[in-house]
Amino acid sequence: NWNMLDIADEFVREVRERVGPEGKVIGAVSGGVDSTVAAVLLKTAIGDRFHAILVDNGCLRKNEAVEVVDRMRNKLGINLRCVDAADRFLGLLAGKTEPEEKRKIIGTTFIDIFQEEALKIGAVDYLLQGTLYPDVIESISYKGPSAVIKSHHNVGGLPATMHLKLIEPLRELFKDEVRTLGIALGVEEFSVWRHPFPGPGLAIRCLGELNMENLDMLREADAILIEELNRAGIYREIGQAFAVLLPVKSVGVMGDFRTYEKVCAIRCVQTTDYMTADWYHMPYEVLGRISNRIINEVRGINRVVYDISSKPPATIEWE
Ligand code: XMP
Numbered sequence: 001n002w003n004m005l006d007i008a009d010e011f012v013r014e015v016r017e018r019v020g021p022e023g024k025v026i027g028a029v030s031g032g033v034d035s036t037v038a039a040v041l042l043k044t045a046i047g048d049r050f051h052a053i054l055v056d057n058g059c060l061r062k063n064e065a066v067e068v069v070d071r072m073r074n075k076l077g078i079n080l081r082c083v084d085a086a087d088r089f090l091g092l093l094a095g096k097t098e099p100e101e102k103r104k105i106i107g108t109t110f111i112d113i114f115q116e117e118a119l120k121i122g123a124v125d126y127l128l129q130g131t132l133y134p135d136v137i138e139s140i141s142y143k144g145p146s147a148v149i150k151s152h153h154n155v156g157g158l159p160a161t162m163h164l165k166l167i168e169p170l171r172e173l174f175k176d177e178v179r180t181l182g183i184a185l186g187v188e189e190f191s192v193w194r195h196p197f198p199g200p201g202l203a204i205r206c207l208g209e210l211n212m213e214n215l216d217m218l219r220e221a222d223a224i225l226i227e228e229l230n231r232a233g234i235y236r237e238i239g240q241a242f243a244v245l246l247p248v249k250s251v252g253v254m255g256d257f258r259t260y261e262k263v264c265a266i267r268c269v270q271t272t273d274y275m276t277a278d279w280y281h282m283p284y285e286v287l288g289r290i291s292n293r294i295i296n297e298v299r300g301i302n303r304v305v306y307d308i309s310s311k312p313p314a315t316i317e318w319e
Contacts, residue, residue, distance in 0.1 A: 004177070004180050004181045004184040005184050005185075007181065008041060008044070008181060008184070008185060011041055011045075011169050012041060012044050012045040015041070015042065015045040015046065015167065015169075016045050016046065018126075018167075019045070019046055019049070019125075019126060019167075022049075023046070023049065023125050023126060024049050024050075024051065024121065024123060024124045024125065024126070025042055025046065025049065025050045025051070025124070025125075025126040025127070025128050025167060026050075026051045026052075026053060026114075026117070026118050026121060026124050026126070026127060026128065026164075027039060027042065027050070027051075027052055027053070027127065027128030027129070027130075027167075028052075028053050028054075028055065028110075028114055029052045029053065029054050029068070029072060029078075029080065030054070030068070030197065031054070031064065031067070031068035031071065031072065031191060031194070032191070032194055032196065032197060033175075033178055033179060033182055033187070033191055033192050033193075033194060034130035034132065034170060034175075034178055035052075035130045036071075036072065036076070036182065036187055036191045037130075037169075037170065037178050037181055037182045037185065037187060038128055038129075038130040038169050038170055039052050039072065039076070039078050039080075039128070040076055040078070040182075040185050040186075040187060041169045041185075042128055042167070042169075043076070043077060043078045043079070044185075047079075048079040050078070050079060050128070051079055051080075051081065051117075051121050051124070052072060052078050052079060052080040052081070053080070053081055053083065053114060053117050054068055054069065054072075054080060054081070054082045054083070055083050055085055055110055055113050055114065056082060056083065056084050056085060056086055057085055057086065057089040057106060057109070057110065057201060057203075058085070058086025058087070058089050058090045058212070058215065059089065059106070059200065059201035059202040059203040059206075059215065060201055060202070061197070061201075061202065061219060061222055061223065061226075062219040062220065062222065062223040063223075065082055065084075068082075069082050071188060071190075071191060075188070076187070081117065083113055083117060085109070085113050088109065088113075089105075089106065089109055089203075090210065090211070090212065090215075092105050092109055093105055093106070093203060093210045094210070094211070095209075096210065097207075097208055097209065097210075099204060099319035102200060102203050102204060102210070102319070103199075103200050103204065106199065106200045106201075106203060107199070107200075110199070115162065118162065118164075124164065125163075125164065125165060126164060126165050126166070126167050127162075127164035127165070127166055127167065128167045128168075128169075129166055129167070129168050130168075130170055131168045131170060131171045132170050132171065132173060132174065132175060132178065133170075133171060133172055133173055133174055134174065134175075134273075135171075136171050179192050179193070193235070193236055195235075195238070195239065195240045195241060195242075196240060196274070198317060202215055202218055202219065202222070204317055204318070204319040205218060205222075205242055205243065205244045205245065205317065205318065205319070206218050206244075206245045207244065207245060207246055207247045207318060207319060208246075208247025209247065213300075214245055214262075217245060217262065217298055217299070217300045217301060218243060218244075218245040218264075220294075220297065220298045221243040221245070221264045221294045221298050221301060222242055222243040224290065224293045224294050224297060224298070225241060225242070225243050225266060225290055225294070226241065228286060228289050228290045228293065229241055229268075229286070232283070232286045232289075234282075234283075234286065237270070237280070238268050238269070238270060238280050239269050239270050239271040239272075239274070239277065240267075240268070240269050240271070240274075240277075240316060241266075241267070241268040241269075241280070242266075242267055242268075243264050243265070243266055243267075243294075244264070244265040244266075244267060244307075244318045245262060245264055245301075246262065246263040246264070246265055247262075248262070248263045249261055249262055249263070250263055250302065250303050252302035252303060254302070259302045260302075261300055261301055261302035261303070262300055262301050262302070262303075263301070263303045263304075263305060264294055264298070264301045264303070264304050264305075265304075265305050265306070265307050265318070266287075266290060266291075266304060266305070266306050266307065267279075267307040267316070267317075267318070268280035268282060268307075269311070269316055271311075271316070274316065275311075276310075276311055276312065277310060277311040277316055278310050279307060279308045279309060279310055282306070287306060290304070291304040
């Protein structure tokens with residue numbers, strides 16, 4: 001049984017030695033457990049010579065960018081810059097409905113922005129990556145239609161011309177060990193237990209036309225779902241939980257009026273490795289509360305459905 005803080009100390013020493021007294025390191029962060037723990041280690045090792053970059057692609061969850069900045073910059077003291085690139089991403093994504101095309105646009109734009117930020121910082125030699133052990137042994141733990149892009153999301157797709165040397169503090173750890181390490185380092189429970197969130201974010205959960213209005217509708221529905229799962233005390237039983245906005249309208253009735261609005265699907269799965277998954281057997285009362293709240297509180301949605309497909313043959317995401 002390894003002592004997590006010893007591992008952290010050893011890593012911090014190694015990084016100091018490798019990077020030297022002047023060297024700079026950059027790394028993309030999402031606020032999830034891997035990038036948060038990796039960033040805390042780098043900050044401990046070299047302080048503000050570690051530059052964390054959060055790219056807001058306009059497809060993050062409700063209040064996410066603000067909350068990640070608050071946690072990482074204000075609470076954990078990490079030298080973080082948040083790039084508000086929502087307009088740029090949404091401009092490029094306008095009219096695109098094909099899932100892989102959406103992923104490609106988001107992946108390449110993310111890399112462009114990351115590279116621009118690296119140039120602004122200047123004289124960067126090292127790149128921090130939150131690679132875990134399962135990623136190392138399988139090259140990437142996710143094998144599916146979007147496997148290629150998942151490596152993009154982890155910035156594996158940065159041009160070789162940047163000549164960045166990799167720093168991978170988590171490459172010998174499994175996810176549960178990263179969580180234990182996070183807790184030992186004082187990372188908040190909220191970040192430590194956060195469900196994984198795909199690089200393309202809500203773009204692949206907002207089916208059909210992608211615009212701010214639809215994304216905002218989805219953000220509201222998603223926030224209600226997560227709030228109710230936490231309130232019911234079942235968030236940690238679930239591997240991933242999210243709302244999907246369907247490009248389908250259905251008829252409803254509100255008071256004396258007929259409505260014709262969007263359908264929202266709820267997807268909650270239990271899984272150990274995300275390669276296979278079972279739909280979560282959610283208590284009916286919780287399902288009922290989620291449905292009522294979404295329909296009552298989110299304008300533009302008048303119907304909620306629960307996804308009871310397993311993976312395989314369905315995937316976890318809808319796109
Ligand atoms: P699927 O939908 O193929 O997803 O069952 C399995 C896991 O991978 C995540 N996922 C992605 N992650 N970029 C990512 O970073 C992607 O393009 C992507 N597509 C799927 C998904 O959220 C789930 O955890």
